[in-house]
Amino acid sequence: MHPATPRPWNPWNPWNPWTKTGRRGMLAAMTAVLTALVVSATAVAHEAHEDARQPRQQPRAAKGPVWTGAWGTAMQRPVEGSEDWGPNWSRQGFADQSVRQVVRVATGGSRLRIRLSHSYGTTPLRITAATVGRSAGDAQVWPGTARRLTFGDRQGTTIAPGRDVVSDAAALSTSPLEKLTVTLYFADRTGPATFHRFTTATSYRASGRHLADSGGGAFKESTNAWYLLSGVEVSGAASPRRGTVVAFGDSLIDGTGATPGADDRFTDKLAERLVAARRPLSVVNAGIGGNRILNGSSCYGDKATDRFRRDVLDRPGVRSVIIHLGANDIGAPEMDDPCMGAAPHVTARRIIDAHKELIRAAHARGVRAVGATILPMKGALFPVYSEQGEKVRTAVNRWIRTSGAYDAVLDVDRALANPADAALPRPGYVFRDGLHPNEAAFHAIASAVDLGVL
Incomplete structure (x- = not known):
């Protein structure tokens, strides 16, 4: 049997292999395909590297009002x-x-x-x-x-x-x-x-x-x-990129120490900065005084890992969350507060693991997570400080600053610390209870936020 005679092609067809033009066309096409494959593989590798570094983006929202x-x-x-x-x-x-x-x-x-x-x-x-x-x-x-x-x-x-x-x-x-x-x-x-x-x-x-x-x-x-x-x-709003920043945490976020009716909580000051800078971001306060990351109570809210989805992720348009938690977990064993409920001594590792849980939940929804270091606790006029607790606070703050687990860091501790003793708050930055920030301190915390990371 003889091989079938090839069907004659139009010699002007650049894909015809029986002509010089066709052979040059096929060679060029093969070169283009190989080049595209290399570029595609490089892009995929780059995207995979970027995905490992940054939160997964949320899917494009359906048409309609953007809330x-x-x-x-x-x-x-x-x-x-x-x-x-x-x-x-x-x-x-x-x-x-x-x-x-x-x-x-x-x-x-x-x-x-x-x-x-x-x-x-x-x-x-x-x-x-x-x-x-x-x-x-x-x-x-x-x-x-x-x-x-x-x-x-x-x-x-x-x-x-x-x-x-x-x-x-x-x-x-x-x-x-x-x-x-x-x-x-x-x-x-x-x-x-x-x-x-x-x-x-x-x-x-x-x-x-x-x-x-x-x-x-x-x-x-x-x-x-x-x-x-x-x-x-x-x-x-005019900007299609507008979104929400949620501040999530305990009494520092909630605003204990702020002047009633004066709108001078940390989140109020941050909102004013964003408006002045014409940034298309809003601020929502999801703090609860007395809240803990590891244990809930009837008076101070569900533990933070349980309420995170409802109070942060289920809100519309959330792009970033600022998290300040751990102070009450550290201080609870020293407090004489029946409303606190279970108040076991905690380790830095347990608090850090709970922070990691919040970060994973935020990233799974395409939300950037900003970790706020725990405020100075020494000098409070009610039982909350201990030497062992200070070791835990220092270890947690070191992890927030250096681990890279958070997308960015708001260093509340350094913004408020006394230059003479970092375990104490700076004079003039503390409420009359010796622990919580006052108006000047809330302004200092808001000023320490890098607006670009939000």
Whole structure:
């Protein structure tokens, strides 16, 4: 048998191997393919190296409004008020009452929505109606700015135990750093209310329905806690790269030591820096006073590794998280605080392993993790310091600074430390309890943040 005669090709076809032109074309094509393979392999290797160094990027979001967390807080179980933390209404809840809460948004937009949490409820919670408006100071609302909020196009909603609900978008333009009022009306008895225990703001309560009142005369009662309201989110900003930075941790993040009503917590100062620098980032505060990374308690919130997803990762548009945790784990064995619950002595290794767990969770969602070193603890006017605890604090801080596990470091310890004794806070940077930062110290911490890493 003879081989089949090749089918004649068009000699002008550059792929014809029986012509010089065709042979040159095939050689050029093979060279191009080999070159592409080498370039592709190099790019894959480079991308793999980059993936090992940086968090995985989040998938591209579907078309629609891009929401950013403009304000937020971390939710806690209902507890009784106390002499140290002040009275609150969480245990008794509400019935035929209006609750007006004042919040400062870190960024603005053309539309907004609110997020309500029934995380620690045991029975369905009925929200009869809600409004949002511009604050005119105290419990007052600027006339003509109140907007009715709806939930699935209805004026009220029922929240199942353990769940959150987000309102429909409302057309209210907002500016960075302005204050809003959110008013909730409960016609029926709510039972104990999920809340945030300590704030530097004031919330107000009135008997009956006072959703649209511009005056504050009906709101005769007040506390320094937030109830059910866990977030205010905005959309419609000019920058498509806008996102949220969440500060997550304990009382240093929550704002113990800040002046009530002055908006001078660390997160407030950071938000002001971002606005002044025209950075397209908002700041949400997810700190809880007394919170620990290894153990939870009824008064000081779930342990940080348990609440991280809800309080950080499930918020819209999160790009970075700043984490300050470990001080209460170290100090708890020295405290005489029955509200702290289990207070075992902890090792640096256990705290570091818990930090690693938070970092892995952040990176899995494409979120950059910034580690904040633990503040100086010596000199506190209540039992929290010990020599053994100081060794643990020093070891954890060394790991945060040098391990490379975090994407960046905010060195709170060095920003606050006394030059004469690094275990003590710098004179003039400490609250009257000898431990927590004051306004000047919060400014120093915010100034130590490299905005570029966020």
